Amino acid sequence: MTTLPQPDQRRSTRQSLTGVRLRKYADYQRAYAASRKRQSASMSWFLAPQQPAGPAVVSPAGPRIGLTAGKVMGKAHERNRMKRRLKEVLRRHLDLLPPGCDLIFHPRRAVLTIAFPKLEAEIVRILQQANAEAKRNAPPASPQVAPVKPAV
Secondary structure (H helix, E strand, O other): OOOOOOHHHHHHHOOOOHHHEOOOHHHHHHHHHOOOEEEOOOEEEEEEEOOOOOOOOOOOOOOEEEEOOOHHHOOHHHHHHHHHHHHHHHHHOHHHOOOOEEEEEEEOOHHHHOOHHHHHHHHHHHHHHHHHHHHHHOOOOOOOOOOOOOOO
8 A cells, every 4th residue: 555645745846836936016017127038939038136125025035937928829728838838847947046036938839839848948048047147147245354353
């Protein structure tokens, strides 16, 4: 008789995008305003540094992802399929997300027909470019001052 893994065990082996999704319209608008559009073979994407919503609001803890597919992309079932494919690839590569950034993907219709390994390779390449750009645009770390030893 086999036993099913406990919920805590399942969670450790399967990652979820639930905590890293952009959800609010204002967050999307803030990310669009702070970034520029970049193109790849089957999608366009935006990378923006995270900013707090107001003076009293604390910045989000980690990187966030947004997925959009407008009605021009096709019927609802096609748009949902595009987003499901993107979510699955992103779920597999959560460790590659650039820290302290919001990343928004706009798929093209090609995402529906592209082979899954090819889609995965493209998204990994985008995440690597986003990491490189996030490091380039990160504010320089303040120099650490060594404590002064008192003279004896």
